[in-house]
Amino acid sequence: xxxIFPRIILRVCIPAVVLAACGRDLRTAQGVVExxxxxxxxxxxxxxxxxxxxxxxxxxxDEEIRLTSxxxxxxxxRKPKVHYRLLEKKExxxxxxxxxxxxxxxxxxxxxxxxxxxxxxxxxxxWRVSNFTEHD
Numbered sequence: 001x002x003x004i005f006p007r008i009i010l011r012v013c014i015p016a017v018v019l020a021a022c023g024r025d026l027r028t029a030q031g032v033v034e035x036x037x038x039x040x041x042x043x044x045x046x047x048x049x050x051x052x053x054x055x056x057x058x059x060x061x062d063e064e065i066r067l068t069s070x071x072x073x074x075x076x077x078r079k080p081k082v083h084y085r086l087l088e089k090k091e092x093x094x095x096x097x098x099x100x101x102x103x104x105x106x107x108x109x110x111x112x113x114x115x116x117x118x119x120x121x122x123x124x125x126x127w128r129v130s131n132f133t134e135h136d
Contacts, residue, residue, distance in 0.1 A: 029096035029120045032127040042082045044073050054128040080106035094122040
């Protein structure tokens, strides 16, 4: 009889750890909000950020898409380095708000910091970003 413990680790435990580390839980307000922040601010992918938006946030994203139409943002675009960290969160069963400190580093310019406040709401059992604002 062979020892099955190493096989269990390889087939069950390691894939579970990898999956948990690779993605956010998009069933939570914070998971959806951080996915939105990644697409909007880090990757500069407004179309993907739009997927996580409703209400006023959706209107803002649509306006940003309109204002940047004709401006190609692709692999050759020099994008700033964006890092963020959670400062505060308030969660209720159907509403949540989050405050992040966002640090932006662009080539040939000094690093700057902004506060990002994001509101989220649960609609039809899914969390979505309902508003976002940036502050100095």
